[in-house]
Amino acid sequence: MxxxxxxxxxxxxxxxxxxxxxxxxxxxxxxxxxxxxxxxxxxxxxxxxxxxxxxxxxxxxxxxxxxxxxxxxxxxxxxxxxxxxxxxxxxxxxxxxxxxxxxxxxxxxxxxxxxxxxxxxxxxxxxxxxxxxxxxxxxxxxxxxxxxxxxxxxxxxxxxxxxxxxxxxxxxxxxxxxxxxxxxxxxxxxxxxxxxxxxxxxxxxxxxxxxxxxxxxxxxxxxxxxxxxxxxxxxxxxxxxxxxxxxxxxxxxxxxxxxxxxxKSVVSTSLWSESDCNQWLSSKPHGSVLYVSFGSFAHACKKDIEEIAQGLLVSKVSFIWVLRPNIVSYDESEILPVGYEDEIKGRGLIVPWCSQIEVISHPAIGGFITHCGWNSILESIWCGIPLLAYPLLTDQFTNRKLVVDDWKIGANLVDDKKPITRQEVADKISRLMEGKSNDEMKKNIKKARQTLQSALxxxxxxxxxxxxxxxxxxxxxxxxxxxxxxxx
The missing domain is CATH 3.40.50.2000 (Glycogen Phosphorylase B;)
Structure with missing residues (x-):
């Protein structure tokens, strides 16, 4: 050569x-x-x-x-x-x-x-x-x-x-x-x-x-x-x-x-069509909306998804939920309880996929329930969004440790692998979106955000x-x- x-x-x-x-x-x-x-x-x-x-x-x-x-x-x-x-x-x-x-x-x-x-x-x-x-x-x-x-x-x-x-x-x-x-x-x-x-x-x-x-x-x-x-x-x-x-x-x-x-990236990387959530988000008060997404690959059990759905309902918080059609399995056509989308009308928006960066950088977003994928964590820190951790597989359990135990920029959705209950989900959401623990997480994530910005x-x-x-x-x-x- x-x-x-x-x-x-x-x-x-x-x-x-x-x-x-x-x-x-x-x-x-x-x-x-x-x-x-x-x-x-x-x-x-x-x-x-x-x-x-x-x-x-x-x-x-x-x-x-x-x-x-x-x-x-x-x-x-x-x-x-x-x-x-x-x-x-x-x-x-x-x-x-x-x-x-x-x-x-x-x-x-x-x-x-x-x-x-x-x-x-x-x-x-x-x-x-x-x-x-x-x-x-x-x-x-x-x-x-x-x-x-x-x-x-x-x-x-x-x-x-x-x-x-x-x-x-x-x-x-x-x-x-x-x-x-x-x-x-x-x-x-x-x-x-x-x-x-x-x-x-x-x-x-x-x-x-x-x-x-x-x-x-x-x-x-x-x-x-x-x-x-x-x-x-x-x-x-x-x-x-x-x-x-x-x-x-x-x-x-x-x-x-x-x-x-x-x-906004000029290079397309999404494997699914993205729903435009901007208009809906712009109708909501600053920091009032919870974003929920479990990433592009991991699967969750149907019982957990049902309890999270009911917990969101009980919490009375506005939310966007990215719910992939295959989040449970390809055999489940009905993931949510019957009539659920009617119950949340106006307060909740459920989409199959979206541009996550565009959504979490919107001023209406105040919290994120995440599977703890590394991209999601870095993006959340950059936007100053505190997290509720719901790891599902591979590195997500280790990433959770960094988020919750080490950096204290988030909390566990469920403690010690106990079964998810709707009431615990609702309580954790309330603590994430308001109150003293929210103030503490926001202070820590502000520090982490400064670290990221300074790094670049x-x-x-x-x-x-x-x-x-x-x-x-x-x-x-x-x-x-x-x-x-x-x-x-």
């Missing part, structure tokens, strides 16, 4: 094919392009189909390129689509184990073929691979094509540190044991004492033979071979954890990664400085001889 004499870095970006991973990856791509990178962004055929299908007729998507609106501003972002090994009609959510198993086996070959073609035909030459940390093939592809290997972690540093030290959790019997220990975990570098109930759901499981566990074992062995790790967090929010990771590998906390202007301050913000340092280090690394491309 010819020597990479061109000074401009060219990175191929692979987000994990779920909306919560695609969103920050898109914004990272734009941010890198604004620093002089050429970017080739790769979505799976399914994700691309969902995004384009969900757009209104006046959308910024031009033909098949979701970055068309950004490219008009002069940024060099190219777009590619890759097969994930399944037909479009296959239900990836309902058949998640089957999807994960085959994705693990089949997808790397598609990646290899696509990256090989980019290497052969692109100008400027491809120099970097930026892949979601959950991918298992990054070091293999980066090594084969002589690319700088950059791992992008879309969740908090705390979650990465726990996955990074799976070996310690296993050695001490807190994970992958028939009877996982229940005592406090205090030996993970950079992680203050943490209870087993606050581990990610996959690390609380006793069956570690699932496809998801295979991915976890492979991915978190592979990340240790990355040249750089980027994390969508802020050093000041997780200082000891990030410092400990930096002792292991070059690690950069560059978050929060938002679109410029925050409330041009020139001297910690995240901005780390991002600049990362760009400099990548530019230095791509000029160094790294050997030839193997296997073509």
């Amino acid at each position: 010819e020597k990479k004499s061109h000074t401009k870095p060219h990175a191929v970006v692979f987000p994990y094919p779920f909306q919560g991973h695609v969103i920050p990856s898109v914004h990272l791509a734009v941010k890198l392009a604004s620093k002089g990178f050429t970017i080739t962004f790769v979505n799976t055929h399914f994700i691309h189909h969902q995004i384009t299908k969900s757009q209104p007729n006046d959308s910024t998507i031009d033909g098949d390129n979701i970055f068309a609106g950004v490219r008009k501003s002069g940024l060099d972002i190219r777009y590619a689509i890759i097969n994930d090994g399944f037909p479009l009609g296959f239900d990836r959510s309902l058949n998640h184990d089957q999807f994960s198993e085959r994705f693990l086996r089949v997808f790397p070959a598609h990646v290899d073929e696509l990256v090989g073609n980019i290497v052969l035909h692109s100008h400027p030459p491809l120099t970097c691979l930026i892949a979601d940390t959950f991918f298992t093939w990054s070091s293999m592809i980066a090594s084969k094509y002589n690319l700088v290997n950059i791992s992008f972690w879309t969740e908090p540093a705390l979650v990465l540190a726990l996955y990074y030290h799976l070996d310690l959790l296993m050695e001490n019997g807190h994970f992958a044991s028939h009877d996982n220990r229940k005592d406090t975990i205090h030996y993970i570098p950079g992680v203050p004492a943490i209870e087993p109930k606050d581990l990610m759901s996959y690390l609380q499981a006793t069956d570690t033979s699932t496809p998801e566990h295979k991915i976890i074992f492979k991915a978190f062995a592979d990340v240790k071979r990355a040249d750089f790790i980027l994390i969508n967090t802020v050093h000041e929010l997780e200082p000891t954890t990030i410092s400990a990771l930096q002792e292991k590998q070059p690690t950069y906390a560059i978050g929060p990664i938002f679109p410029s202007g925050f409330a 301050a041009a020139g001297d913000g910690p995240s901005d400085k780390m991002f600049g340092e990362f760009v400099r280090e990548v530019n230095i690394k791509i000029q160094k001889p790294r050997g030839g491309v193997r296997g073509i």
Whole structure:
């Protein structure tokens, strides 16, 4: 292969094919392009189909390129689509184990073929691979094509540190044991004492033979071979954890990664059509509306949804509830009690999907019942919205700990895994939206918001400085001889 004499870095970006991973990856791509990178962004055929299908007729998507609106501003972002090994009609959510198993086996070959073609035909030459940390093939592809290997972690540093030290959790019997220990975990570098109930759901499981566990074992062995790790967090929010990771590998906390202007992205990332809630919100008093959403992927049990619905009714608070049709399962056509929408008319608005950033940045929003997805937490902090935590799976239990126990910017919707009751939901809503606990949370979230805003301050913000340092280090690394491309 010819020597990479061109000074401009060219990175191929692979987000994990779920909306919560695609969103920050898109914004990272734009941010890198604004620093002089050429970017080739790769979505799976399914994700691309969902995004384009969900757009209104006046959308910024031009033909098949979701970055068309950004490219008009002069940024060099190219777009590619890759097969994930399944037909479009296959239900990836309902058949998640089957999807994960085959994705693990089949997808790397598609990646290899696509990256090989980019290497052969692109100008400027491809120099970097930026892949979601959950991918298992990054070091293999980066090594084969002589690319700088950059791992992008879309969740908090705390979650990465726990996955990074799976070996310690296993050695001490807190994970992958028939009877996982229940005592406090205090030996993970950079992680203050943490209870087993606050581990990610996959690390609380006793069956570690699932496809998801295979991915976890492979991915978190592979990340240790990355040249750089980027994390969508802020050093000041997780200082000891990030410092400990930096002792292991070059690690950069560059978050929060938002679109410029925050409330409006010119790149479409939504997998569903978005309802416009603005007019309804504008009819409500400042800070009076509760926003309820459980994210783009997680499923809840029907009994919980019914109790939350009744709790919202009892609370008498105005609310917007994003209720995906598949929130319980694809077999349930009637999620809410009969006549419920008539009872809440005028006070509650139920939509299948919306632009979350646009809704929570509206002055009428005063609180958020959330599944504790990391994007939702960062967006809420940015908007100064206190939270009620209702984690459902994976990192959400660990994120809950940060929100409720560490930063005190939210409260638990339910305490100690007790069954949800409508009265408790109503009481928690009342405390979230008014009273002393609300004042305390608002004071804490104001402090956290200032931390996020300061992190991005041009020139001297910690995240901005780390991002600049990362760009400099990548530019230095791509000029160094790294050997030839193997296997073509």
